[in-house]
Amino acid sequence: MKEEKKERRLAQKELDSSVKINVAEEDRFVLPSAEEQEREAGLPADLQALKTRIHDIVHVLSDFAARRQADRPRQDYVTQLRRDLCLYYSYNEFLMERLMDLFHLSELLDALEANEIQRPVTIRTNTLKTRRRDLAPSLIDRGVNLDPIGPWSKVGLVVYSSQVPIGATPEYLAGHYMLQGASSMMPVLALAPQHGETVLDMCAAPGGKTTYIAALMKNTGMVYANDANEARVKAVVGNLHRMGVTNAVISCTDGREMPKIRPAGFDRVLLDAPCSGTGVIAKDPAVKTSKDEKDIQRCAQLQRQLLLAAIDSVNAKSKTGGYVTYSTCSILVEENEAVIEYALNKRNVKLVPTSLTVGKEGFAKFKAKRFHPSMTHTRRFYPHTHNMDGFFVAKLKKFSNTIPGTEPAAEEQPSGPAPAPPQKRKADVDANDDEGFDEDDKAAAPSPQKKKRKAPQGQQKSPRSKHVGGKPGAKGKKWQKSVNPKARNPKKKGLNKKP
Ligand SMILES: C[S@@+](CC[C@H](N)C(=O)[O-])C[C@H]1O[C@@H](n2cnc3c(N)ncnc32)[C@H](O)[C@@H]1O
Secondary structure (H helix, E strand, O other): OHHHHHHHHHHHHHHHHHHHHHHHHHHOOOOOOHHHHHHHHOOOOOHHHHHHHHHHHHHHHOOHHHHOOOOOOHHHHHHHHHHHHHHHHOOOHHHHHHHHHHOOHHHHHHHHHHOOOOOOEEEEEOOOOOOHHHHHHHHHHOOEEEEEOOOOOOOEEEEEEEOOOOOOOHHHHOOOEEEOOHHHHHHHHHHOOOOOOEEEEOOOOOOHHHHHHHHHOOOOOEEEEEOOOHHHHHHHHHHHHHOOOOOEEEEOOOHHHHHHHOOOOEOEEEEEOOOOOOOOOOOOOOHHHHOOHHHHHHHHHHHHHHHHHHHHHEOOOOOOOOEEEEEEOOOOHHHOHHHHHHHHHHOOEEEEOOOOOOOEEOOOEEOOEEOOHHHHHOEEEOHHHHOOOOEEEEEEEEOOOOOOOOOHHHHOOOOOOOOOOOOOOOOOOOHHHHOOOOHHHHHHOOOOOOOOOOOOOOOOOOOOOOOOOOOOOOOOOOHHHHHOHHHOOOOOOOOOOOO
């Protein structure tokens, strides 16, 4: 009896394991053969089937040894994945390959999905004309649903919805705010222009960053807004007028000529360089198919020349500055870290921290490339991680006006106009400390350190979350209640003021 029971148990065990093996075999993903691929190529794309296969391949690649077909190398899976991703998301092979190099497989699909979704509308309060705590209630009264952009900015607002066109409100027309992407504020915060300085915005049009620089300088000193494109310079004129900027000079010339016009004549230079736009695909989907290797090389070549010109325009002996901030809305290493590395080798500059509290570190290593270890001071922003446009920001400090390989006498030559009057200062003052921001505003701004709100389920990893800058999904406190004048203490100064 006992023997019989034991035998039955063993038989059952055998049966169970053979069923398991069969099920596993049936579930095992099989790459399409050459004939299947050929057949598929002649048919219209089946998006649902493509999506399933993309996920299947990612699943296999994430534990390749256990899930692979014995006769197929890893490269076959990677090639099929690239082809499928190109077809599903409408990219060319060149750009998809670059994105696959940039992102780990676990991140790649999130990055591609984020490019299919628009970033939230964000605005920057113009502190030359108003304060955020005054602007927000005015817009709320017009039916604009908004919040502070994130703890990293004292002037930014994120607009969830609006009953009025946000680019045509009376406040907009009066220059109380600028429509400006969150990542576009980062280079200016990193530049940290100081009162009384002489600052060059080398590629300024349409002037989003120039107006921010002027606001941080409280219209003191001088901002030179230059752009090579005449038609775009007209937009700079309009924006500077609307925003009440009175410390600016506008010019239209090739930025590479700047050191000849005003050698080492600026305390700080912002180079927001022309680029491939691979960080703003959600805004301009044509980038998915319009860029190739040559375009990127052309961009990188111009960026290198502009960056050397930006460095040559800065006065290393400036008492308050001597800084260059370089930024692009590209996420490709060739246009970012590689351009900075080139400048580090060609000029007397070093990388310094950007003082930005958001963003990922730039690459000190990328594939076979090794950059200077200080490259980690640079900052990268991604749509899927920061819910803002893809961006790169680097800050350089110039430590000598001598250009390596040229006459040492260049150091002693007069270097443009006299530098800004010396100011007593500890270090580069954080731009964020000087944005016309006040304690009331601080109270209204969400403080994720103090009060962490759990994002609703399903939003945890989604770039659709409207909070900008922090982890996607970590939604900011709804500001409606906190800044709506009706919800506030009416005795508090200024809160009940009608706009
Ligand atoms: C990324 S956009 C600048 C955006 C601007 N900083 C803003 O925040 O509104 C790059 C600009 O570089 C300008 N540009 C291209 N080549 C240039 C050159 N060689 N010298 C100066 N500007 C140039 C383009 O006309 C374009 O307006």
